[in-house]
Amino acid sequence: MKKKTEDYRSKCPLSIALELIGDKWSLVIVRDLCMGKSKYGDFQSSPEGIPTNILASRLRELEENGIVTKEPYQDKPTRYAYFLTEKGADLLPVLQQLVVWTQKYVLDCLTPPESFFQVTPQDLLRKR
Amino acid sequence: MKKKTEDYRSKCPLSIALELIGDKWSLVIVRDLCMGKSKYGDFQSSPEGIPTNILASRLRELEENGIVTKEPYQDKPTRYAYFLTEKGADLLPVLQQLVVWTQKYVLDCLTPPESFFQVTPQDLLRKR
DNA sequence: TAATGTCACTTGCAATAAGCAAGTGATTCT
DNA sequence: AGAATCACTTGCTTATTGCAAGTGACATTA
Numbered sequence: 117m118k119k120k121t122e123d124y125r126s127k128c129p130l131s132i133a134l135e136l137i138g139d140k141w142s143l144v145i146v147r148d149l150c151m152g153k154s155k156y157g158d159f160q161s162s163p164e165g166i167p168t169n170i171l172a173s174r175l176r177e178l179e180e181n182g183i184v185t186k187e188p189y190q191d192k193p194t195r196y197a198y199f200l201t202e203k204g205a206d207l208l209p210v211l212q213q214l215v216v217w218t219q220k221y222v223l224d225c226l227t228p229p230e231s232f233f234q235v236t237p238q239d240l241l242r243k244r
Numbered sequence: 245m246k247k248k249t250e251d252y253r254s255k256c257p258l259s260i261a262l263e264l265i266g267d268k269w270s271l272v273i274v275r276d277l278c279m280g281k282s283k284y285g286d287f288q289s290s291p292e293g294i295p296t297n298i299l300a301s302r303l304r305e306l307e308e309n310g311i312v313t314k315e316p317y318q319d320k321p322t323r324y325a326y327f328l329t330e331k332g333a334d335l336l337p338v339l340q341q342l343v344v345w346t347q348k349y350v351l352d353c354l355t356p357p358e359s360f361f362q363v364t365p366q367d368l369l370r371k372r
Numbered sequence: 373t374a375a376t377g378t379c380a381c382t383t384g385c386a387a388t389a390a391g392c393a394a395g396t397g398a399t400t401c402t
Numbered sequence: 403a404g405a406a407t408c409a410c411t412t413g414c415t416t417a418t419t420g421c422a423a424g425t426g427a428c429a430t431t432a
Contacts, residue, residue, distance in 0.1 A: 140390095141390095167390075167391050167392070168392095169390085169391080169392090170389095170390065170391075173389095192398070192399065193397075193398045193399065194398095
């Protein structure tokens with residue numbers, strides 16, 4: 117996990133955000149987590165067809181960056197379920213705005229469920 | 245410019261948005277355009293130090309995707325200034341949410357000018 | 373006038389990352 | 403015992419990035 121601001125190409129908050137999540141896959145995983153998916157196979161089965169090695173490395177990076185946490189959901193062999201942290205859940209407004217934008221400009225893309233725009237980051241945090 | 249929905253890896257609006265602008269540089273250019281920059285050299289001089297070949301190819305892609313337009317600002321040799329289209333200006337809420345998120349979670353990143361959060365997409369369209 | 377400079381790129385190439393297919397290990401199911 | 407499942411990892415090919423240098427059209431300076 118990057119800790120020092122000096123590690124970033126600039127201190128601009130937009131640029132830093134892009135260094136952390138500015139790629140074609142990270143937010144797809146965050147979307148799936150928002151939709152309640154939590155297991156490796158769940159992410160793999162999304163329609164975008166993320167390659168398995170990329171999925172593994174993105175989950176690792178998201179965890180390193182404090183966006184995701186994992187917890188064992190079974191033993192022998194130990195397997196982990198992934199969840200959004202508060203930091204990760206707070207990406208929801210970003211996702212929502214991206215969806216609003218695409219809905220406005222890209223014909224024939226899917227309309228997400230009404231609930232997607234009503235959910236708040238709080239709602240996404242697993243109750244412990 | 246991608247026209248058919250079938251060209252995308254899925255019809256999910258989030259995924260499509262990421263295919264269009266999900267990389268480390270495109271939104272940095274959009275940010276610069278929001279700040280009133282318009283010439284090639286302006287983008288080059290931003291603190292992130294975008295490589296010149298990437299800048300040229302991103303400007304081309306952004307234009308192909310209808311996010312920016314270019315207009316000649318001089319002859320001999322003809323040189324172009326770049327501007328946000330309405331589609332591009334409507335990315336502002338996305339940028340704003342990304343900035344809110346980074347400000348909340350990344351210590352020591354810069355605070356954008358107050359005006360950044362007050363501007364609307366309309367304000368970004370050049371008056372003709 | 374010749375040389376130097378500026379601006380907006382393009383080109384070549386090495387390094388990095390993405391994507392595909394196959395393999396692995398632990399365990400359960402047949 | 404053999405086949406299947408799940409969550410990965412490994413190997414390898416292809417695509418993208420990033421760095422450095424080059425190019426072309428003109429303006430400026432010596």
